[in-house]
Amino acid sequence: MAFLTGGRTGAGPAVAARPARRGGEHPALAVLAAAVAGFHLVKTAGLLANTRAFPVLAEPSIAGSPQLPAGVRGAGRPGRPRTSLLVPARDEAARLPHTLPGLLAQPADEILVLDDGSTDGTAEIVAGFADPRLKLLTGTPRPDGWIGKNWACHQLAAAATGELLVYLDADVTLRPGALDAVWAEFGRQRADVFSVFPRQQTGTVGERMLVPLIDENLLAFLPHQLLDLPIPAAAVANGQLLAFRRPAYRRLGGHAAVAGEIVEDLALARLARRSGLKLGLALGGDLVSTRMYDGYRSTVRGMGKSMRAAHGGSDVLLAASAAWHLAAYTVPWLRWHRGAAWRVAAMLGLAERVLGNAKTGRGAYAEAALVPFIAPAALPVYALALRRTAVWKGRRYR
Structure with a gap:
């Protein structure tokens, strides 16, 4: 026992010698939490900026209608x-x-x-x-x-x-x-x-x-x-x-x-x-x-046909994207009690959906409750993209 405790008896000094973890969080997970929270802060800032700056079509008055070039x-x-x-x-x-x-x-x-x-x-x-x-x-x-x-x-x-x-x-x-x-x-x-x-x-x-x-x-x-x-x-x-x-x-x-x-x-x-x-x-x-699609299956097929091209045709980028979105939108709710960074990330994920729906005029603010499930729901889209073949309206593309 003296050997295992560095020549001392009792558990106190041995426990004290372990690396301290803030809130019990592993250092790697603490870094991930900070990265995820930072991602959401940037995303929310962008949404707030475009809430004011991004144009929305509105029927112009005859007198106030700008002239085309x-x-x-x-x-x-x-x-x-x-x-x-x-x-x-x-x-x-x-x-x-x-x-x-x-x-x-x-x-x-x-x-x-x-x-x-x-x-x-x-x-x-x-x-x-x-x-x-x-x-x-x-x-x-x-x-x-x-x-x-x-x-x-x-x-x-x-x-x-x-x-x-x-x-x-x-x-x-x-x-x-x-x-x-x-x-x-x-x-x-x-x-x-x-x-x-x-x-x-x-x-x-x-x-x-x-x-x-x-x-x-x-x-x-x-x-x-x-x-x-x-x-x-x-x-x-x-x-x-x-x-x-x-x-x-x-x-x-x-x-x-x-x-x-x-x-x-x-x-x-x-x-x-x-x-x-x-x-x-x-x-x-x-x-x-x-209305682009008429259900979850058609949504997966429709998004899956373009997902690979949107990631430069890279399997690595597709896998990284899927993993990151799970970490950014689902994991914060699973680790809610593991630190403030996770809680900030979780709440900002909800806020992003609310801001986006408000700007586009969709309303449907209750959709924010779906945010923790979005990344798992998107996994079939990534899986379809990883097949390297897109099928749409009876045509097959590679």
Whole structure:
């Protein structure tokens, strides 16, 4: 016994010789707690900054509507360009009856819908709407090396006659005044490329956990002021509503420049910034909304198809991201009694969801209670991305 206690009897001196741990926390876990709390402080600060700075579409008054740059003004419509609304549609028969009326309510010069090999009656739905501005196009077979949506968008651009090309996903709903608001904000930001993040509508618990992360991460990590600075890395866009001045689209090389990119909107945004074009962003507010998925399974499939590309195709980054989000959002609640840093991280995680929902106008503040479960719910998304093959609407991409 004397040997085990360093020549002394009794447990007191031996216990005192052990490294002290604050609150009983292992030093490595204490470092992790501090890192997680710091991450949440940065994220919350970004959300607070963008709560004030990030634009939200609002229908402008006629007198107060800003003018678009001279290069995009259309003849006979002062301050407004000739505008083409362009919709790539593949198996959208369930959505188009609800979203096409909103498009037809806009003062666009033409509305082109391209049927991209649908098997569900998409073409018949479009043909059933009587409006001389609405035209149904039939897509041609996809060439090798092209992602389906990119090929559809390429064909739409070739058929469009507008000076402003506004791409819209078939699940996007526009309320009256939405296009006026896009014109106004496009001009106010003096953009060459302009994207709107629609208000996300969600119906199931699985959607409510995962879908709002799109807006939350945008608002937390991209201060809108960076778009006015020559920082190419400050680039993001949302293909659900993505608009180009025609000269800017040509300068980028159009969708042909990103033919094989699954996350084509992000690729186009980065290309625009590298090309010196002005990128504009706004939230959809009350005027532009969407319901992307119809349940947890479709949410996992939809997010999984782009998750790998968003992590640079790296298995290591995907695994690290999954582990970090578990540590940042779930572990703090499991270690609530292990120190103030964990409690700070846990509460800020809730605050982030509340701030994001408030800024986007979603409300649904009770969703904050789901935050501890978000990271585990996202694990199937990561698992799907790790398979290295994305499947979407019957097409398989690697």
